[in-house]
Amino acid sequence: MSDVQLVWPNKHLTLRASGRMGYEWLEPSDRRLTKPLKVRPISKAELSATSNVLAIGDGLDVLEALAETPALNSGIRLVYIDPPFNTQVNFRQYNDSMHRAQWLSMMRDRLVALKAHLTDDASVWVHLDDAEVHRARAVMDEVFGEQAFVASVIWQKKMTRDSRAAFSSNHDTILVYAPSGPKKWKTSRNLLVKDDAVLRNRDDDPRGPWADAPFTAPGYRRAQQYDIVTPTGAVLRPPRGRSWYATEPTYRELLAEDRIWFPKGGDGSPRLKLFAHQLRGLVPFTVWGSSDTGTNDDAKRHLLALFPDIEVFDTPKPESLLERIIHIATNPGDLVVDIFAGSGTTAAAAHKMRRRWITVERNAQTVADFTLPRLNSVVRGDDQGGISTAVSWTGGGAFNVLGVEPRFGSVRADAAIASVTRQVALTEEDLSERQSIA
Ligand SMILES: C[S@@+](CC[C@H](N)C(=O)[O-])C[C@H]1O[C@@H](n2cnc3c(N)ncnc32)[C@H](O)[C@@H]1O
Numbered sequence: 001m002s003d004v005q006l007v008w009p010n011k012h013l014t015l016r017a018s019g020r021m022g023y024e025w026l027e028p029s030d031r032r033l034t035k036p037l038k039v040r041p042i043s044k045a046e047l048s049a050t051s052n053v054l055a056i057g058d059g060l061d062v063l064e065a066l067a068e069t070p071a072l073n074s075g076i077r078l079v080y081i082d083p084p085f086n087t088q089v090n091f092r093q094y095n096d097s098m099h100r101a102q103w104l105s106m107m108r109d110r111l112v113a114l115k116a117h118l119t120d121d122a123s124v125w126v127h128l129d130d131a132e133v134h135r136a137r138a139v140m141d142e143v144f145g146e147q148a149f150v151a152s153v154i155w156q157k158k159m160t161r162d163s164r165a166a167f168s169s170n171h172d173t174i175l176v177y178a179p180s181g182p183k184k185w186k187t188s189r190n191l192l193v194k195d196d197a198v199l200r201n202r203d204d205d206p207r208g209p210w211a212d213a214p215f216t217a218p219g220y221r222r223a224q225q226y227d228i229v230t231p232t233g234a235v236l237r238p239p240r241g242r243s244w245y246a247t248e249p250t251y252r253e254l255l256a257e258d259r260i261w262f263p264k265g266g267d268g269s270p271r272l273k274l275f276a277h278q279l280r281g282l283v284p285f286t287v288w289g290s291s292d293t294g295t296n297d298d299a300k301r302h303l304l305a306l307f308p309d310i311e312v313f314d315t316p317k318p319e320s321l322l323e324r325i326i327h328i329a330t331n332p333g334d335l336v337v338d339i340f341a342g343s344g345t346t347a348a349a350a351h352k353m354r355r356r357w358i359t360v361e362r363n364a365q366t367v368a369d370f371t372l373p374r375l376n377s378v379v380r381g382d383d384q385g386g387i388s389t390a391v392s393w394t395g396g397g398a399f400n401v402l403g404v405e406p407r408f409g410s411v412r413a414d415a416a417i418a419s420v421t422r423q424v425a426l427t428e429e430d431l432s433e434r435q436s437i438a
Helices: 059-066 100-115 133-144 182-186 248-256 296-306 319-329 345-352 364-380 415-437
Strands: 014-018 022-026 038-041 053-056 076-081 118-128 149-156 171-177 210-214 216-218 242-244 271-275 335-338 356-361 400-405
Touching (some): 014 059, 014 100, 053 059, 059 100, 059 356, 059 400, 076 100, 076 319, 100 118, 100 133, 118 133, 118 319, 133 149, 149 182, 296 319, 335 345, 364 415, 400 415
Parallel strands (some): 053 400, 076 118, 076 335, 335 356
Antiparallel strands (some): 014 022, 038 400, 118 171, 210 271
C-alpha cells in the first residue's frame, strides 16, 4: 500500500444503497450486510453463463447478487463506467450532487466489488470530468495499485464554445487501469484499425483493396542487392545506402503472388502490396477527437431518433466512443460490464459488437424510458443509428432483465418497475409469436 493516500470523512465505512435513490454509511462488519439480497427476475429466461443482463438496482447490490449466479462466471474483461461526475448540477434523470466523501466511498466500494470479478487481462475505464477526476485517480491507485495505471484519455466531448465561461471546457477524461499492469495488458489489447482511406484497389485485385509500402530497407545487405526489371523493361537497383526489402527468391515468390506493384504505369520503383489483415494496427493516442469518437450531441441526436416523443436523456455518450473502447479492450464473446447504464450506450455498443454484457441502472424510470426500449430495438435490429452501419448490425441475440432491491430503506411500489415488467412481457410475447410463425 502506498504511503501517500487521499483521506476523507468516514473513509473506513462502506456506502450502501438505501431506499430508491439514497445511501447509508455502514461499518463493513455490520451484520445486516450478510442479509441476502432480493433478486426479482423480470424476464422469464433463467440466467446462464452466457446471459446478457439489464439489472435495475444499485451497482454494488447487483454485483453482490450476481456473484451467486453463473452470469459472472467467465470473469469481466472490460469495465467501462460513466458515473455521475458530482458536478453539483441536477439533471432531469438523476441528481449529480453528492457530498464529496459519499461520492468517493461510493466509487471506491463499487470499484473494489468489480475488481473481484476481473479476468487477468481485464481493464477498467472510468469516465469523468474535472469535478472529481484527480481524486478518482487517487482512489483508483488505492484500489488497483499505482502500477495498474495505463493512461488518461482525453475525449473531445463537444465542438461548440461556451463564450460565458473562463475556459470553454470541451473534454472529459477517461482513466484507464489494468490490474496486470500496462506492459502485460499491452500484449492482449487490440490496436486501432488503420484508416480505410489508406486502402485502395488500384489494380482490381480480387483479394480486395490494399495499401503499399516501399520495397526497400535501410542499410547495405549483400543478399538484398540484385536487379529488378520493371514491367516496362527498366532495370533497377536499390537506392544508395539501401537494400531491397527481401532477398531475390522471396521477391520472386511475392511477384508470383501478385504482391508487388510498380507505380507510374509499370515504370516506377517496386512497392509491396499490403492487405488489411497484413497492416499493423495503430497504438491509440491519449487524445481522442470528436471526428473519430463522436460528441455528446451526436449521442443525443441518436437518442432523439430512437425516442422522438420524450425529452432526451441528459448525459448520453456516443456509441462510437464505446466502439473504440470495446475494440481496444475486448474480443467478441468477452464480458463487458457497466454499472451506471443511463440510456444503455455501453450495452448497445457491446451487443452490436457481439460481446456479452451486464449493465445496471438504479433509476427505474430511466430503464423504462430509455435503457430497456433502446436495447429491445438493438435486438430487433430497428436501431440503425450509432455504430450499426459500421459494424453491420442487423439484429439478433437476447438479454435478461432483473431487479435487485436494496437491503436498506423502504422501496415503495414503483410505477416505473411496473412499466418495465409490462414492456418485458410484451416483448417476450412478441418474440414467441414470431417464433411460432417461423
Ligand atoms: C452519466 S449517466 C450514464 C450515461 C450513460 N453512459 C449513457 O451513455 O447513457 C449515470 C447514470 O448512473 C445512474 N446511477 C447513479 N448512481 C447509481 C448506482 N449507485 N447504481 C446504478 N446506477 C446509478 C444514474 O441514474 C445515471 O443514469
